[in-house]
Amino acid sequence: MTEHTSAIPGIDxxxxxxxDGCSDCLGGDGPGWWLHLRRCAACGNIGCCDSSVSQxxxxxxxxxxxxxxxxxxxxxxxxxxxxxxxxxxxxALAAPTAHPVTQPTPGPAGKVPADWQQQVR
Numbered sequence: 001m002t003e004h005t006s007a008i009p010g011i012d013x014x015x016x017x018x019x020d021g022c023s024d025c026l027g028g029d030g031p032g033w034w035l036h037l038r039r040c041a042a043c044g045n046i047g048c049c050d051s052s053v054s055q056x057x058x059x060x061x062x063x064x065x066x067x068x069x070x071x072x073x074x075x076x077x078x079x080x081x082x083x084x085x086x087x088x089x090x091x092a093l094a095a096p097t098a099h100p101v102t103q104p105t106p107g108p109a110g111k112v113p114a115d116w117q118q119q120v121r
Contacts, residue, residue: 008088011068011079015044016094021108022048022056030054033111035120037099041068041079044094051121052106058082073105074098 019026022034023046034048038057043066047057057069067083070090076098079088099107106112106120113119 008068010066011041011091012043013091013093015042017044017072017096018046020046020099020103022046022052022054024048024056024060025052025054026108029056031111031113031119033106033108033113033116035106035116037072038080039070039072039093040064040066041070041090041093042066046072046099053119070097072098074101 017039022037024030025032025034025048031053034052036049036051038047038049040047040057040060043064045060047060048054050058061067061069061082067081068079069082070079070093071077077090079090081088103109106116
């Protein structure tokens with residue numbers, strides 16, 4: 001069952017996302033590609049999902065104490081609490097709410113290896 005986030009501390013709907021892709025992957029930490037993108041609901045940091053090789057979004061959440069991760073995929077409107085392992089309906093977050101639809105999944109274009117399906121969890 002999903003819960004509403006209107007009164008939950010740790011979600012700041014006014015903070016815009018940090019970019020169009022995983023900031024750590026693009027910064028050289030890991031193989032440089034991701035399966036899906038997630039957004040920190042506290043600070044806007046974009047990271048890669050837990051099915052991605054590097055799992056930067058969850059790493060960021062635990063390191064920074066920002067437990068709410070929002071989907072950064074087109075058409076998805078949820079947040080996940082890494083501490084309680086619960087899904088919530090996402091509040092209206094600052095735009096954009098997803099990576100550009102022109103960006104492939106997995107991405108980014110030109111960085112995804114041919115054997116990517118064997119590398120994801």
